[in-house]
Each structure stands twice: as C-alpha cells, then as structure tokens.
Amino acid sequence: MGRSPCCDEIGVKKGPWTQEEDEKLIDYINKHGHGNWGTLSKRADLNRCGKSCRLRWTNYLRPDIKRGKFTDEEERVIINLHSVLGNKWSKIAAHLPGRTDNEIKNFWNTNIRKKLLKMGIDPETHKPRTDYNHLMNLSNLLGNYPYNPLGNINPSLNPFNLFLNGTNTIQTKDPLVLNGGEEYAMIPNLYSQGQSEDISKGGSSLESIDYSKMRNISCENQEENLLPSLVASSPRISTFKQMESCNKAQMSIDESPSNTTFDDWEKFLDDESNGSYWKELLE
C-alpha cells in the first residue's frame, strides 16, 4: 500500500493552519463528527488533505488535549513506559490522558533523550552505554584531556572508572535523587526540570550518585497497579533539597561490583518473563 492519494493532489494547502481553518474544522467536527477525513476536508470547505485535517484535530484541536509542560510524574511515566514499549508513542500516549503521541515523541527527542545520553544511558536500550566513543565523549565533556582519558582527571570523576572499575557511583552534575527510605523507580529518577545543569559546564563539585541506594521493581507491587514501583512514590524535589543540605557530600562507594542497580536493571530488562509481563500488560 502506498500513501493516501489525497496528499498528492495539486493545489491542496500545506503548512501551518490559520485560525479560520481551525474554526472551520472544529465547527464541522462538533456538528457532524469527523467521519471520513477525506470527505470531511471537502465538506468543511477546507482545502487540505484528510491526513492533514486528522493530524490537526488529533494533535492540536481536540478539546481534551492537555497543553503545557510535562510534569515530573508524566516524565517518569514516559521513561518507564519507553523502557518497556520502545518508540511506541501512541501506546505510551494511551497511558497519559490528554497527551498526544506527537507531543510525547517531541518531548522524548528534545528533552528526555538528551538527559539519558548525558547520564551515559542509551535511550534506545535504557542500559548504560559502554562503548568507547561514548566514554571518550563523556570524558571530554567533563573537561578531561582528550588524548589521555584515564589520566588527567580525578579518578573518581572519570567515566571510564564507572564502567571499568566496578564502582557503583556515577559522577554527574545532575542533582539526582538518592535517599534511603524513599521508593525509587526501576529507572533512576535522574531528571528534574530546571534543576539539572549541563554536565559540560563543569563546576567545582560534582554530585555523586549512588545507584546502589535505588530500589528495584518488586513482584508484589506489580500486581497492585498498572505502573507499580516503576514510578517513584514521593516527590523528588524534597530529595534534591535534602541532598543540597548535605553539602553535596559524596556518597559512599559500594565496594561490591556485582550488585549495581544497572546490573539489576539490565537483568530485569533481559528477563524474558518480566519483559513479556509488561508488554502484555501495556499493549
């Protein structure tokens, strides 16, 4: 099957919608419903292809669309759902009332994806990136001398050490959330609008994140609701403040190299039964 022929029609208007066109479309749908999008454009006196009308309605004009910034909660849900569903934006959107697949996709590509990359997490697999080029880049971003990534830098700040030396601590400028006693998502809540700083800007003291303090998903919780311990149960702002009040002290490095959250997380993602459980639940 190819494209819908309507989009190839000569003389059909493209580009941004005018207020007048919006009003025509809203008015028509309110009176008659959308029905067939191809015929709608003609009946509503819109010189647009049906696809364009459908997109304009579903992504912008629909009355139930929620506009404005994504909340922290929505951000967490998107990350968690993406870890299970991948780039199935429409399926992710189905779990976020009022948000469109296009909006979520844009938010992911312009915001979340960058944050994950900055954290050394592959946004496609949600696993730590370990490829050499990435670590070189990360190392350079931290202000390291490009030709000696393991040398001219405080060893505790070197991303190579994170993955190669078996430490549980990730060094970053992002003020992440880590505090015993609170429940954390399977994916660490590394992100907070307006709170993170660009890692490349450098600084006198880097925050240290101890992934071993984070909590993994538990089987009991899975049965309780749709998105059980995937989502943090308490606001992260307070945690951030707590961290600040602790004078940004470095958390201790767990000496056990075999018990990182990344390990557990990877294990979780690799686990066939877990994957199929979530896919079945969400799809």
Add this chain to the structure above:
DNA sequence: AACTATCTCAACCGCTTCTGT
C-alpha cells in the same frame, strides 16, 4: 543591536496496518 547557534514543536512524509468489498 546584530548575528549565530540551538531548541522547540507543528506539520509533513512515507510506510504499515486495518477494514470493507
């Protein structure tokens, strides 16, 4: 103030899937 770089997001493109005949 002027210019450039970067970011955001609405809209488009083209492919796949669904549905009716």
Add this chain to the structure above:
DNA sequence: GACAGAAGCGGTTGAGATAGT
C-alpha cells in the same frame, strides 16, 4: 484470499523562538 482505500504510526523537517556571543 486479493485488492484498494482509509487510518494510524513513527521518523523527519523546517520555521519560529530563544539563548548566547
């Protein structure tokens, strides 16, 4: 089952906004 058209979806683009120099 085969086919055609419509709908849905995900990737990409580009104009406008904003930030930085």
